[in-house]
Amino acid sequence: MKQKKMVDGVLIVVLCVLVVAFLTPIFFVLLNSFKGKLYISNNPFAFPTGETFAGLTNYMNGISKTNFFGAFGWSLFITVFSVAAIILFTSMTAYYITRVKSKVTSALYYMFAFSMIVPFQMVMFTMSKLANSTHLNNPPGMVLLYLGFGAGLAIFMFSGFIKSIPLEIEEAAMIDGCNPLQTFFGVVMPILKPTAITVAILQAMWVWNDYLLPYLVIGLSTPYKTIPVAVQYLIGSYGAKDMGAMMALLVLSIIPIVIFYLTCQKYIIEGVVAGAVKG
Amino acid sequence: MQKTLKRYFPIFVLPTLIAFSFAFIIPFVMGVYLSFCKFKTITNAQFIGFDNYIKIFANKDFINAFGFTVKFSILAILTINIFAFALAMALTRKMAGTNLFRTVFFMPNLIGGIILGYIWQQMINAVLLKYETTLVANATYGFIGLVVLMNWQMIGYMMIIYIAGLQNVPTELIEAAKIDGATSWQTLIKVKIPMVMPSITICLFLTVSNCFKLFDQNLALTSGAPSKKTAMLALDIYNTFYGRSGFEGVGQAKAVLFFIIVAIIALSQLALTRSKEVEQ
Numbered sequence: 001m002k003q004k005k006m007v008d009g010v011l012i013v014v015l016c017v018l019v020v021a022f023l024t025p026i027f028f029v030l031l032n033s034f035k036g037k038l039y040i041s042n043n044p045f046a047f048p049t050g051e052t053f054a055g056l057t058n059y060m061n062g063i064s065k066t067n068f069f070g071a072f073g074w075s076l077f078i079t080v081f082s083v084a085a086i087i088l089f090t091s092m093t094a095y096y097i098t099r100v101k102s103k104v105t106s107a108l109y110y111m112f113a114f115s116m117i118v119p120f121q122m123v124m125f126t127m128s129k130l131a132n133s134t135h136l137n138n139p140p141g142m143v144l145l146y147l148g149f150g151a152g153l154a155i156f157m158f159s160g161f162i163k164s165i166p167l168e169i170e171e172a173a174m175i176d177g178c179n180p181l182q183t184f185f186g187v188v189m190p191i192l193k194p195t196a197i198t199v200a201i202l203q204a205m206w207v208w209n210d211y212l213l214p215y216l217v218i219g220l221s222t223p224y225k226t227i228p229v230a231v232q233y234l235i236g237s238y239g240a241k242d243m244g245a246m247m248a249l250l251v252l253s254i255i256p257i258v259i260f261y262l263t264c265q266k267y268i269i270e271g272v273v274a275g276a277v278k279g
Numbered sequence: 280m281q282k283t284l285k286r287y288f289p290i291f292v293l294p295t296l297i298a299f300s301f302a303f304i305i306p307f308v309m310g311v312y313l314s315f316c317k318f319k320t321i322t323n324a325q326f327i328g329f330d331n332y333i334k335i336f337a338n339k340d341f342i343n344a345f346g347f348t349v350k351f352s353i354l355a356i357l358t359i360n361i362f363a364f365a366l367a368m369a370l371t372r373k374m375a376g377t378n379l380f381r382t383v384f385f386m387p388n389l390i391g392g393i394i395l396g397y398i399w400q401q402m403i404n405a406v407l408l409k410y411e412t413t414l415v416a417n418a419t420y421g422f423i424g425l426v427v428l429m430n431w432q433m434i435g436y437m438m439i440i441y442i443a444g445l446q447n448v449p450t451e452l453i454e455a456a457k458i459d460g461a462t463s464w465q466t467l468i469k470v471k472i473p474m475v476m477p478s479i480t481i482c483l484f485l486t487v488s489n490c491f492k493l494f495d496q497n498l499a500l501t502s503g504a505p506s507k508k509t510a511m512l513a514l515d516i517y518n519t520f521y522g523r524s525g526f527e528g529v530g531q532a533k534a535v536l537f538f539i540i541v542a543i544i545a546l547s548q549l550a551l552t553r554s555k556e557v558e559q
Contacts (some may be wrong), residue, residue: 009375015369015376019383022431025398028405044405089295092530096291100281108292115303116544119492121516122538126532127306129321136301139471148302151295180284180291211495214515228393232499235397243401250398257389265382268389272436273443276481 012272029250033058037244038102043244058244059252062234065245068252070223071230078139078226079207083200086154089147090199095184099170100187109159120212126217133247137217139224144206145217154199157275161195162188194274201264201271208257227253315531319524331532340507341533344515345540351422351511352490355429359486360479363434367441368467379441385435392432396499399428416500421501421509428496437482444478445471466481487544491529512537 005096024158031047040054048054060067097105108160127145131137136144173183189196211228220233231253235246261268284291309321314331318324335341366384370377385397403424405412414420448471456466472479494513497503503510503518510518516537520530 001486004372008372010377011369011372013373015380018366019380020391022383022387025431026382026400029398032401041408044401044408075495085298089298092291096284096288100285102285108296109305112299115299115307117542118303118307118538119513119541121494121513121534123303123310124517124536125520125527126309126321127302130301130306134301145297145302145385147295148298148300151299154302155295167446174283175547179288184291203390209393209495211391213395222368228391228495231393231397235499241334247401249396252402253394254390257391258386261386261389269381269385269439273439276440276485277443 019224020205026254029247029254033244033251034245035244037242040243040247047119054244058248061242061245062248062252064248065242066225066230066234068227068230068249071225071227072256074139074224075208075226078142078146078247079204080148081140081143082207083204085143085147086150086203087196087200090151091158091189091196092184094155094192095162095188097155098159098162109155110153112152118155118248124212124216131217137222139218142214142217145213146203148208149213150203154203157199158192162191165191192257197267199270201268202275268279310531311535313528314535317528319527327528331528331538334529335533335536340510340515340519341536343507344510344512348491348493348511349421350491351425352487355433355490356483356486357425358426359430359433359437360482362430363437363482364441365478366434366438367445370438371442371445381435381439384438388436390432391492392495393417394434395428395433395497399424399431399558400500415504418505418508421504424500425493425497425509428500429490429493432485432496437486440478440482440485441475444475448474475533480548484552486547488541488550491541491544512540 029043032044034049035058036050036054037058039048039054042052046052083096093108094141097109120235131141131145135141160217169182169187169191176179178186210226214224214226215229215232218226218229220229223234231249234249287424313321313324315328316324316325317327325471351499366380370381390398400414402418407413407416407420412420414424452470453466453475456470461469492513497509497511497514498517500511502545503514507515507518514531519526521532521552
């Protein structure tokens with residue numbers, strides 16, 4: 001027992017050092033976001049002093065140069081509606097292709113599963129050209145595209161779970177006079193809830209952070225920039241000139257994620273484990 | 280029941296199928312076809328056979344990117360999994376503060392690749408400032424930077440999966456090993472690691488696929504500098520498409536090749552997992 005305590009003591013010291021190391025990059029941008037833009041490159045690891053302290057100037061610059069609140073709004077819009085659409089439509093599709101046995105449904109299942117291993121680069125050029133010519137290059141269009149891209153993983157996970165639900169429950173509902181829609185929303189959907197939360201978390205993390213799809217489809221010259229696109233836009237064009245605004249923007253981009261993480265930590269960690277095991 | 284449900288195809292399947300066609304099916308089929316064409320926009324495509332595929336190897340960009348990707352992936356996969364497993368071992372000893380450590384280590388995983396890339400670009404440049412150099416001065420800096428960044432991002436994620444695996448190892452097994460006089464090292468090698476094999480397979484799969492297809496972090500950290508030496512496959516394909524006019528066909532051919540490489544890796548991993556499952 002004494003030996004375990006010793007080992008634990010050493011381990012805790014090592015882990016604390018690691019925690020500091022893990023937090024350093026975030027602390028680093030936070031520190032520099034409060035310094036005048038010309039002072040950052042002098043001594044990047046020093047605390048802001050009376051002379052170098054810039055207050056919220058960098059934040060004001062970062063926000064106005066990228067229209068950060070607009071980007072936040074579009075990121076939120078696209079993420080919320082995409083995830084909602086993915087949960088609603090793919091769970092219905094997964095239910096249909098699991099319960100109706102035919103050549104068409106098994107072909108569909110394999111196609112959805114196949115899409116999971118295809119890298120985005122394979123379809124990015126043709127997909128963005130198609131989106132432009134069919135007027136999908138706007139936030140609602142993005143929701144449609146995310147539904148299409150997210151379908152593979154979501155259907156794979158939903159149908160894996162639906163297979164384990166005993167048919168008797170649904171048959172009883174049908175005998176009671178429910179049509180398939182009533183059966184699905186009244187009986188199946190509530191059982192699917194844990195899987196739906198897992199799918200929602202995995203897809204939300206992906207859509208919120210995705211850069212290439214919104215960049216290629218919506219582009220830099222529209223007001224619909226999402227946060228990753230806005231970050232790339234500011235740093236790509238102003239990076240060397242205004243380091244302060246850039247540091248502030250990086251801090252601002254992390255804040256929503258940290259808040260989301262700290263409030264839903266339990267679901268996120270459970271979702272990630274469940275998703276990894278099933279995926 | 281099947282028969283009634285069957286009539287509901289338009290409601291249950293059609294919305295997803297339409298979205299899936301726009302996002303995946305049509306672009307995929309067009310992509311395969313266009314890799315055999317010369318084109319600038321999609322409407323003026325001209326069939327030219329395998330010319331694009333031959334042109335891929337006209338310069339060394341793709342081969343170099345492939346080499347860099349493989350080198351990076353091997354080192355990153357090994358380090359991420361070893362560190363994650365070690366952390367998982369440390370955090371399954373029922374010590375005080377375990378939850379706090381877990382929270383901190385997992386957090387970087389939620390931050391997007393573009394933002395992570397720029398945070399690390401600034402950090403590394405700040406360190407290199409003392410030696411009066413920058414991240415893009417030497418390809419080795421970019422390589423090491425990318426490995427460190429991916430470790431920072433993925434260790435927590437893999438650690439969570441390993442923790443779940445280790446917690447499922449029955450305590451009786453470990454106690455039995457102790458009674459038989461096994462040292463803690465022997466218990467680890469002979470009992471714990473074989474028992475968490477499913478978690479190891481999952482983590483390897485996730486790290487391989489994330490590292491091999493990496494784009495955002497690569498773009499933000501070095502964008503391939505100096506002179507394309509730190510460009511990975513996904514970035515090289517992107518640059519071929521959008522960097523030079525007239526090379527869209529070559530870009531698409533590279534993308535098809537990339538897809539085939541990724542598919543081979545994924546399928547062989549799947550086959551490997553299957554064979555392991557039979558053994559257990």
